[in-house]
Amino acid sequence: MSSITIGLLQAGFDGLPLENAGKAVDMVRKGFREADLIVLPEYSMLNPFKIGDPVKVYGYAETPVTSKYLSELSRLAEELGAFILAHFIEKTDTPPLTYSTSVLITDKGEAIPVYSKTHLFDAYGFRESSFFKPGKGPGRVVSVKGVKIGFTICYDLRFPELYRLYALSGSDLILVQAGWVKGPYKEEALDKLASVRAHENTVYIALADHVGEAFVGRSGVFNPWGLRELDLGWRETYMEHEVDASLVAEARKTLPVLEQAKAKWEIKQAG
Template sequence: MQTNTSHSQLKVGVGQFAAVNEIEPNKKHIHTLVTQAAEQGVQLLVLPEASMCSFGSPLPQLRETAGNNSPAFIQYMQNLARDHNMHIVVGVLSLADQPGDERVTNQLLVLGNTGNVVLRYTKMHVYDAFNFKESDKVRPGSFTEENAELGLFDIQGFRVGLINCYDLRFPELARALIDQGADVLSVSAAWLAGPLKENHWEILLRARAIENTSYVLASGQTAPRNCGLSMIVDPLGMVLGTATNDPGLVVHTLSSQRITQVRELLPCLQNRRYQVSGLK
């Protein structure tokens, strides 16, 4: 875990919309969000999990989307990032590279402001809960040496760690990212609506911020299937801005000085006596 002693700032945005299985409407929503973000000077935009499709679709539909549309969709996103001089986190599907496995992989893609692919993070915890079984359709990420499967990237003096939807319920993953120097946690989701699910979403986001004294950027797909409620959370757990159920954008400027102040006031990362030895 590293402490950021410089006084860096980063203007971030979290965008939300409801993705469908037709690529063009998704691209239109994303173009609108990226344009709005660029007009406000956003340097890092976080978009939802599976932004290219309706994630609850049957496996044949997901495979068709991943196989036929993913390359062109990714190229479109690269062009947007380059044209607007903006880093973008976006959820995509890809075909699993394991021979004989018909499932897809659920990934978060980080695009740099020159259009380069910075990294791909494959979702580690698939959503086998609340009478849903994502593992029937999605292959989870594999563990690698020295936790190289973790999604981390640096931007403007901040280190951002990636969390994909159901990952949020596992504090070990967030803490492993923090131990690798993250001071911002970026969450992309298609958080299903349902009894108390909206409460879980906000409580877990704020808990991850408080226990790790880090910012949390959370982007979710919207109604009718998902709950939306994209938000940006302060290192002390205050919600700095939130959207509702409609497509939209929340923008805030992060301050490394704020992280330093909070970690001096609440040094729980230094005070802990049990250590995470790894995710395996």
């Protein structure tokens, strides 16, 4: 079975897009060893809550084809010979709303949008829907070095059906780009939810979180048994970790929940 080395960047990004790109490039370049795929956190292009005004956020949004922000990361991907998963504020045709999009940059520098955030963070007093349009469901499942990968963003972690769909689509690894806001029991929730999503789907979860005054950090990797294998703690850092798809196959043989799942339940809300 295949394996892949994941690089996770955990940092705070309070500037404008090119400034934030420069910080990400510097941190990754200094810490890089042998990662095949590097994951940047949510809001690493721009933090909409820091800007505060949806119209101003839309003014900084770009399209993938012409993006100066993605161009900076594309150069780094080519330099390192690694894939990079960027978080991207994408223009729509319905201003001032944008898409919260995961863009996979290949080791050749090609930028490919793979997912737009489905579940917007309208909770705990926040209204992410003031800035973003929701995506339309699961994104692509992409193979990197023979490991099949699904993509999610932050608040999606609270919605298990999305992760089950990725697992049933063959994902060995599901990536989470997060800007997990601090609050009572929020750090504990992040840790437990990532662990449960991994175990209930016998899949790896790799999570890159924003950190700083407003965000909890605690980025890391969770194996198919739900055990945390890597913890980036509460500081700005970059770390790498190997994900072995043979452990996914072993877990699914021992615990065949995906084979046993009733995949076509019809769920209707009461009332």
